[in-house]
Amino acid sequence: MSNTVREPAIEVVGLTKSYPSGDTVVEAVRGIDLRVEAGQTYGFLGPNGAGKSTTIEMLCTIRNPTSGSARVAGFDVVRERTEVRRRIGLVFQQQTLDQQLTARQNLRFHADLYGLSRADADRRIDEVLEMVALTDRRDDPVLRFSGGMKRRLEIARGLVHAPQVLFLDEPTIGLDPQTRAAIWDYLRDLRQRTEITVFVTTHYMDEAEHCDRIAIMDHGQVVVEDTPEALKSSVGTDRIALRTDDDELAIARIQERLGLAAGVHEGQVTLAVPEGAHVVPRLFTSLDLHIRSVTVTRPSLDDVFLTYTGRTIRDSEGPRAAAGKAPTR
């Protein structure tokens, strides 16, 4: 098994999930296709109720699909469930630590569940604790941990058995900005050190920037899938703002030499272009005058989200409490 050629980490074809709710049938996932290459960090976004959690649960073998197929780490999530489970790490939205036990006991339990040998378990537990900087707290009961520490411990636990794919469902929800940043640092560090594939859902658009590719899901379907850069380019143009010694001349030359329209806004020469980064070098070579500063503002992923779902992620965050109680089991 270990010397096959690398397959995609996740391959989903025509996956659907529907379940009865009262008299009607709810179609939570309406036929999605996904392909996540090994080693990528893949962002899975969407408003609440879009079907993200259901999809993740199917990929993690917690729920069986109604139709379609999914392979994770090269194994079928229905027929080869155990093989999939051995190769994935999971960090859920809700806490899943045993609060009464210490950090190390939680990790030990996990290592034992996954059948690690004593030596492997000891080594991995030390490694992952080190990675999330909890080594000195390893013998404290989890009960005494802060929210951020618990989260870090959960990520560490998800990694104990050296999974090929790590699933993170809203890993930073409810955490303060510093902790969120720290968690993404760990994830980045992790990617540099190992070949792990990370599949992450998040509500924070700035976090989606850390991903190699993003899929946006809405109404049970994937509405768009691409790199963050491509997605941003697809929804709008970049804005370049210049400070020059002679704004009039700059505008004239931009018009004349680059064929682009520019104007003065808020004391800066401003122009809108599809690929700002490509235009900046040409500005320097062709304007022929002193440029004091250049800023390129890209469309944000918030703009992308709004374009494809018709909502901002904040709007969709509204019914969070209610959605949390929805039948997610």
Add this chain to the structure above:
Amino acid sequence: MNTDPMSTDQTTTSRPAPAPLGEVRNDLTHHARATWVVTRRELLRFRQDRARMLSMLLQPLLFIFVMGTGLGSIVDTGGDVSFSTFLFPGVLATSVLFTAGFAGISLVWDREFGFLREMMVAPISRASIIWGKCLGGAIVATGQSLVLLALVGTVGIPYDPLLLAQLVGCLFLGSLFLTALGVLLSTRIRSIQGAMPMLQLLITPMMFLSGSLFPLGGLPGWLSVVTRLNPLTYVVQPMRSLVLGHLDLTAAEQQRLLPAITWGGWQVPVGVQLLTVAVITVGLVGLAARMFRTTE
């Protein structure tokens, strides 16, 4: 633009996927190992929880001294055997009832606090989780009764190692039965507020109608039928016959304190009684594992 920045990397990093750590097979050894992992967590949790440990150790003492002494003053056993001696096996059995039952419904907590998920997504069978919970709960409950067992001398029962070992065996079986019952409840009931009263509703009549606190002879016919349908009866009765067997009783005393259990006139041997409990317990665990598979 549809160029994937990773695709260039992709060709260079197509190394073979690393084999996952750990060994997971689909055989009995693996299931047994997984069960033991879950069991050990129950023991760890118990050890970690000082308050729970203390209250569970003190509660049975309360039973034996308060009830034994209190009731003993109004009950006449009609012979040399004191009421405390008669009561002791019953109290032993009673002492594990609630501990074991609560250990069983701790599955509801595991679900509520999310830890259940950690177990559910691991490469182990659901039956291992259920068996692990049951064994863990039963071991904790039995362990707790050892304190009480150490006091047999105070009620005139000899410290006979064999007798003590046999009693521990019976207590373990009874505990396993009750934990299984609690676990079965938790597969259906999802809130602790619902599970607690339900458990008490089941355990309390079982406790009173098992002969733990009074001899089962001389009950009205219908009640006597109920006692014979109560699995706990078949835990208490063997324990009491073990204890009284070590004392010199007259036939009359024997008849009074330990009336034989009959099924349609057949006097049920102790072995068959214990086997009955064992079969019911395995049935409950099996049922719980089955429910667990379909509901989670």
